[in-house]
Amino acid sequence: MKNSSSWLKSVKYQAKGVLGPEVTLAQEAVPGFDQSVMNRLRVLLIGAGGLGCEIAQGLLRKGVAQLKIFDGDTVSLTNLTRQYFYESDLGKNKAICLGKNLLNEATRKTEIIAYPIMFQKGVEEKIDMSCDVVVCAPDNDKTRASASRHFLNKVPVIFTGLDEEGTTGYVFIQEPGKACIACARPDVTESSIERNPCRQAAAIIDLGKIISGFTIFAVDSAVMNRKRDWNFRQPFMAGYLPETLKTVEKRKGCQICGKK
Numbered sequence: 001m002k003n004s005s006s007w008l009k010s011v012k013y014q015a016k017g018v019l020g021p022e023v024t025l026a027q028e029a030v031p032g033f034d035q036s037v038m039n040r041l042r043v044l045l046i047g048a049g050g051l052g053c054e055i056a057q058g059l060l061r062k063g064v065a066q067l068k069i070f071d072g073d074t075v076s077l078t079n080l081t082r083q084y085f086y087e088s089d090l091g092k093n094k095a096i097c098l099g100k101n102l103l104n105e106a107t108r109k110t111e112i113i114a115y116p117i118m119f120q121k122g123v124e125e126k127i128d129m130s131c132d133v134v135v136c137a138p139d140n141d142k143t144r145a146s147a148s149r150h151f152l153n154k155v156p157v158i159f160t161g162l163d164e165e166g167t168t169g170y171v172f173i174q175e176p177g178k179a180c181i182a183c184a185r186p187d188v189t190e191s192s193i194e195r196n197p198c199r200q201a202a203a204i205i206d207l208g209k210i211i212s213g214f215t216i217f218a219v220d221s222a223v224m225n226r227k228r229d230w231n232f233r234q235p236f237m238a239g240y241l242p243e244t245l246k247t248v249e250k251r252k253g254c255q256i257c258g259k260k
């Protein structure tokens with residue numbers, strides 16, 4: 001790995017896990033769940049915010065082999081109502097703090113590598129992005145477009161995001177050779193504005209838990225035989241609108257997967 005300056009430095013954490021392989025027996029009883037796949041699974045997580053924290057915690061509890069975390073942002077006070085950070089983390093990098101805080105969540109010997117930079121910066125710096133599946137949970141569409149293109153036709157990428165009112169969110173699975181995020185959401189482009197909704201957007205932990213639950217289920221379904229009959233899902237907390245549940249097909253002229 002190239003470290004051109006100290007702020008780029010990644011931090012590696014090794015979780016000890018808990019004694020006894022029987023710790024995973026209950027989840028192994030779930031139809032289609034394969035612990036041996038989980039025990040080898042390398043996940044790359046983009047974004048350590050409201051969704052990223054919940055997703056990472058779920059993956060560590062399930063016993064994932066390796067988790068790489070990318071986030072260039074720092075912990076602020078309003079994050080504490082829903083993200084796995086504490087007062088002592090305020091002002092520090094999110095990826096680094098999440099890596100440290102996840103150590104107590106591990107049930108197995110997970111390796112956690114935290115990169116205190118944005119995903120795009122990691123690509124520029126030629127950081128090792130090898131993984132089996134990507135979870136893309138940033139706060140902007142520019143990063144989503146960039147991740148979609150980088151991993152297109154290589155590994156499954158699970159995209160997730162929340163609206164700015166705290167009422168709904170979505171999960172979309174981009175699988176090699178199938179529809180990409182811009183097929184599902186044509187407004188996702190590399191020229192999307194790099195907004196920072198964390199400053200003004202409404203956000204609450206209940207919605208984050210719902211959406212991240214579907215996201216970590218989607219991870220399983222992409223790498224093992226847990227059955228899934230959708231690639232796009234959008235539930236609404238209040239229930240006035242019905243949940244959107246569909247299979248998005250490849251879109252002609254798509255700005256990401258349509259180009260040669």
Ligand SMILES: [Zn+2]
Nearest residue numbers: 180183254257
């Ligand atoms: Zn596409």
